[in-house]
Amino acid sequence: MSIVLYNTRTKKKEPFEPLRPGEVSMYVCGVTVYDDCHLGHARSALTFDVIRRYFEFSGYRVQYVRNFTDIDDKILNRAQKEGVPWQEISKRYIQAFYRDMGALGITKPHAEPRATEHIADILRMVQGLVNKGLAYAIDGDVYFSVGKFPTYGQLSGKNLEELQAGARIEIDPRKQDPMDFALWKASKPGEPGWESPWGTGRPGWHIECSAMSVAKLGPTFDIHGGGKDLIFPHHENEIAQSCGYTGKDFARVWVHNGFVTVDKEKMSKSLGNFFTIREILDKSPVSASAFITGECLRYYLLSTHYRSDLNWSEQSLPEAKAALDNLYGLIQRLEESGSQEPMASDEELERALKHFAHKFMESMDDDCNTPKALAAFQEFRGEVNKLLVKGLSGYAKKTAIGNLKKFGEPLGLLQIPSKEWPFIAPSKEKSMLLEGKAGEHTPLIGSRIVSKSSEWIEQQIQLRKEAREKKDFITADNIRKELAENDIILEDRPDGTTRWKR
RNA sequence: GGCGCCGUACCCAAGUGGCUAAGGGAGCAGUCUGCAAAACUGCGAUUCAGCGGUUCGAACCCGCUCGGCGCCUCCA
Incomplete structure (x- = not known):
């Protein structure tokens, strides 16, 4: 039996055949670190975490790379808005990313390259594309010439004429073709930049993934993944740049996860209809009494197939x-x-x-x-x-x-x-109350603060047992009630012993 | 305008040509039980948005219609 994956490139499920027997190399587009991650980011990270885990479970040796895009317009905008250095923004949200992914139990990739660590690779690639005549420089910008790459559009099933007909962006008249995209952008005054043959500048949006994937996994590797919104133009452009530069095949299998939607509409920053992972885990928008853990979120996200859209609802x-x-x-x-x-x-x-x-x-x-x-x-x-x-x-x-x-x-x-699993969801208020008392002697189960020690509970159960033997059901029920108030439930077994959960 | 996806029970959600249309949640009834909970048993789509077609046979393939969404601009 072999693992079958749906390949966006061929629009078919295909038996997975690795480049090198027993090994899987995979690159997944991570996040641009300019804000907290929302559920959509969680879904993508989780999808590929599970694919990676399952390959390992099946005996493959996996080399999993997921990047951070840590230099980008959005990061610069946010930095300017807050009046802080741009590095502070990327650093802050990389930390936030780790915090959120940790809560979801997402395993760390083997490599997590950052765009700013690969400027030399990026410049080498851009220069290579210029040398091959696939890219051209204008006023310190460098553009990829899509017309020179005959198979452009093969991943997304688009062709150049159709794209141009529907183009909604305003066209930069300096470009040779409206669809040409920036590999390198000249820095404006006050913007960060790196020295290049075309003057001080910074990478365009797509090039970093090409440079990092090729640097970490070689020109050709097994799986490239990301959200389906990246198919065009991001992944299309990655193919053009990478294949154009290396002259070899790029990723063999393209895997894309579906969206998280809200009222059937895509969850996104621009629509403003998003829930951050932090919000969901912390504020528990589901109900005040629900004790939400990352594992519940994981189970929920995994209960829909990764390629389908998943509509968020509070009852989930x-x-x-x-x-x-x-x-x-x-x-x-x-x-x-x-x-x-x-x-x-x-x-x-x-x-x-x-x-x-x-x-x-x-x-x-x-x-x-x-x-x-x-x-x-x-x-x-x-x-x-x-x-x-x-x-x-x-x-x-x-x-x-x-x-x-x-x-x-x-x-x-x-x-x-199983002892650490919260069967009973303490109310939000009670949890906070308990945390407030954390300085005193407070029992801890896993990372959860609980109100009563196991010893005390066992003692109460013993008292209840004695009361029940004397048919003193009022006392017995009072004990049950008191335990219930402390989020502990009892289950009497047929043999007279009692099981308890919290 | 181009390309593409989705519509399965009260809710979530598998199934994409042929064994009784998975599973979860919620619900109802029963067994058990001092009570309760758990567990177990039973009930719940003659039907897969609608209409046609192909086929011995379709939720699954084809066509049309209705409804919802996505990409073509930054986006996981």
């Missing part, structure tokens, strides 16, 4: 959390002691496990079908719950847990201890 996060509660709840029950002896149901578990593993991999192999992969998890959960009623050996339970975690890994789910 609680739904994702409910689905995760069920999975973590299963793990919690599996962690409880089981029979030392093998049991009849153990064999059935083996079968369920085989089916789960098969469906999971089959789904992921098929163009990273994460919604189907999640369905495999949920089906497995149902099977194991049934077997748990019949009884499973301790060994079988451990096997089940091991596999849930193993297959959760490429999705970045189910990796924290």
Whole structure:
């Protein structure tokens, strides 16, 4: 079985065949660091994080590169607006990027080049294109001549005549062709710049990705990714520059993720209809009581196929959390002691496990079908719950847990201890109250502050048990109530013992 | 104007030519239970925006219509 990916270039799903056996080289367009990331950025980062993880899970050695564009008009504009050096802007938002991606559990790429670290590579490429006659300089600017690149438009399925007919930009009369785009831009007074054969200037928008990908992965590599809004002109231009310069093939497979939309409209800075990752994680716009974690957001984003658009709605996060509660709840029950002896149901578990593993991999192999992969998890959960009623050996339970975690890994789910999973969502107010008391002795579960220690809870359960044995249900119910007020719920088992969650 | 995508149950969402149209959330009923929760069992699209066509057979292919969106300008 091999992994199949949809290739934008051929408009088809294709079995993935790496350039070098057992290795995958991938370059993904990161962000221009001029503001906080919104959900759309999260989706892109997550899509390629999962693709990368799944390749590794499948035994490939992956070389994953994702850039920062840290010099650009938007950064300069923002710096000017705030009256700070432009480097301060890029530095600030690179940090913000790491903070947000960390919360989402996005693994770090192997290399994260920044445009400003590759000025020499950029200049070499621009010069090379000029030497080959594919680019020309005017007044310190250098433009790529699209007319000299016969296959221009092959990725996006556009042709030059159509593009010109629909051109909405005002045309720079100095350009030989309206579609020609800037490789290098002369610095205006007061703007940052680097010395070049054409005077002081800075890179155009598209060239940095060509220079960095070729520098890090060589002229030809396996996968190039990004949001589908980058297909044209960004990726089209990257192909023209890179192939024009190296004379070799560029990326073999082009992978593009769909948008996050709001009321079916693309989430974007210009429309102003965006939610930043920080906002969603911190302010919890879903509901005041929902305890939102990056993992819920991850589950939510993965519950739609990466190429489809995903319409954001506030109820999605609680739904994702409910689905995760069920999975973590299963793990919690599996962690409880089981029979030392093998049991009849153990064999059935083996079968369920085989089916789960098969469906999971089959789904992921098929163009990273994460919604189907999640369905495999949920089906497995149902099977194991049934077997748990019949009884499973301790060994079988451990096997089940091991596999849930193993297959959760490429999705970045189910990796924290079940004890740290917040089954009960403390209200926003209560969380803040607890944080306010952080200086005092406050129990900590994972990174979460909780109101009561496990010892205290166990003690209360014991008191309740004694009350129940005396049929003093009023006392017993009061204890349950008090625990509930502290976001702890009790589940009585048939054998008289009590399980608790928070 | 050019190119392209989408429309599946109350909500989210797989499926893109043939096994009962996955899965999650919400809901209802039942088992269990002092109560509660969990778990389990059952119920929930004779139907895939609409209309035609191709086919032995279509949610899936083709055409048209309706509705929504995207790219062609910065954008993940």
